[in-house]
Amino acid sequence: xxxxxxxxxxxxxxxxxxxxxxxxxxxxxxxxxxxxxxxxxxxxxxxxxxxxxxxxxxxxxxxxxxxxxxxxxxxxxxxxxxxxxxxxxxxxxxxxxxxxxxxxxxxxxxxxxxxxxxxxxxxxxxxxxxxxxxxxxxxxxxxxxxxxxxxxxxxxxxxxxxxxxxxxxxxxxxxxxxxxxxxxxxxxxxxxxxxxxxxxxxxxxxxxxxxxxxxxxxxxxxxxxxxxxxxxxxxxxxxxxxxxxxxxxxxxxxxxxxxxxxxxxxxxxxxxxxxxxxxxxxxxxxxxxxxxxxxxxx
Ligand code: NDP
Numbered sequence: 001x002x003x004x005x006x007x008x009x010x011x012x013x014x015x016x017x018x019x020x021x022x023x024x025x026x027x028x029x030x031x032x033x034x035x036x037x038x039x040x041x042x043x044x045x046x047x048x049x050x051x052x053x054x055x056x057x058x059x060x061x062x063x064x065x066x067x068x069x070x071x072x073x074x075x076x077x078x079x080x081x082x083x084x085x086x087x088x089x090x091x092x093x094x095x096x097x098x099x100x101x102x103x104x105x106x107x108x109x110x111x112x113x114x115x116x117x118x119x120x121x122x123x124x125x126x127x128x129x130x131x132x133x134x135x136x137x138x139x140x141x142x143x144x145x146x147x148x149x150x151x152x153x154x155x156x157x158x159x160x161x162x163x164x165x166x167x168x169x170x171x172x173x174x175x176x177x178x179x180x181x182x183x184x185x186x187x188x189x190x191x192x193x194x195x196x197x198x199x200x201x202x203x204x205x206x207x208x209x210x211x212x213x214x215x216x217x218x219x220x221x222x223x224x225x226x227x228x229x230x231x232x233x234x235x236x237x238x239x240x241x242x243x244x245x246x247x248x249x250x251x252x253x254x255x256x257x258x259x260x261x262x263x264x265x266x267x268x269x270x271x272x273x274x275x276x277x278x279x280x281x282x283x284x285x286x287x288x289x290x291x292x293x294x295x296x297x298x
Contacts, residue, residue: 002226002259005148011271014147015060018278021296022061025285033285034063035093035119035278036085040078040104041071046097053095053274060278063090075104079112086114092288093119093281098169116288119280122169130176135287137280142174144272145206145227146181152225152261153204157182162199164188164215164249165208170229174206195219207249217254226255226262229269 025031035057039050050066057064065088067081078096085094094117100106110118115125121139129136149156161183165171171187178185183204188195199205199219205226207215212232220226230249239245248265256262263269286293 002256003152003261004256005152005227005261005263005268007144007148007263007268008271010148010151011144011275014272014275014279015056017297018062018275018282019060021282021293024297025282025291026061029289029291031285031289032061032063032090033092033281034065034088034090035095035281036065036067036088036091038067038069038078038081038085038094038096040069040073040097040100049274050097053277056274057278057281062278062281065091071101073101073104075108078104078109082109082112086112086117091117092285093117093277095120095277117284119277119284120169121173121280127168127173130173130180133180137284138177139169139173140276140280141170141229141269141273142177143280144276145174145229145269146177147276148227148263148269148272149204149225150181155182156204159183159203160186160201161204161206162186162188162202163206163208164192164195164199165206165210165229167208170208171206174208174229178204178206205250209249211249212247213249213251215250215255217251217256217258220255220258222258223260224258226250226259227269228252228263228265231265231270 037050037053054064054066085091094113110122115123118126118137121137126136161178163171163175166187166189175185175187196219200221208229212234228248228250232247233244234247236243236245246266283293
């Protein structure tokens, strides 16, 4: 029976550390990290994420700037706001909540963000730095997964890792981070042949697919570590008519019998994303001011 990796508790510790770093930055350097979050439209799930980001940013002692734009906002208006935030000395991190409505080209918006303020790590400069071993800003969800893995396993050198999913926001950066941590990495996707056999060889399985409970217990090598990034809402008639519940991409009840450790959904990877976003904002400020982030505070 697997250990359940408590991402919620780990994320709380990351946020406490960020709050100590922010206090030190205020005391020693007289500056406060600021995070701007831009939401276009009124998608309910995105609205909840943005509210949580604002709340946790303020709880960490940082400045929060929330910009909510109507669903019919045109690209030029959003780009003008991004440029204004790029020039704002109080803003050290900029996050534009994705997805954007169809009239706006996401790639144009991402490339307009100052790479030094790109706390999502999606700008091509940061993508390039991640893939060439440079000190850029790294996407929050994959970095959160890496932190959970290193907390559990320590040095990852030589371990076989399978990343299921190859999106630009999760799968690919996750694979780059694991490679940089000296894992032997395989990236699987919808055209992969015999995914169960591939997963069965892995010491680490990362699921980032978006298909509820797809990865089964008999795909997992006994003792392997399983990180489930998926967030899927499925019907839950047991809770009452019309009710739903969240599940991951891994069949948790099945996989926990084989795995050595596994993240639950909810309460696994999800809480790490915002915690790493706050940490990235502090790091962005340190990079821009030449402050040694690693030496800031334990
Ligand atoms: P995408 O839809 O962008 O990518 C999904 C990937 O899964 C694709 O590469 C696709 O392959 C692959 N895939 C689809 N079907 C299969 C299959 N049958 N077998 C193998 N691979 C398959 O999703 P994201 O990467 O954006 O997100 C993945 C999941 O993670 C979602 O559930 C999302 O909600 C969640 N998520 C959670 C976050 C968090 O904070 N915890 C943050 C971001 C995402 P192909 O490329 O061939 O189409």
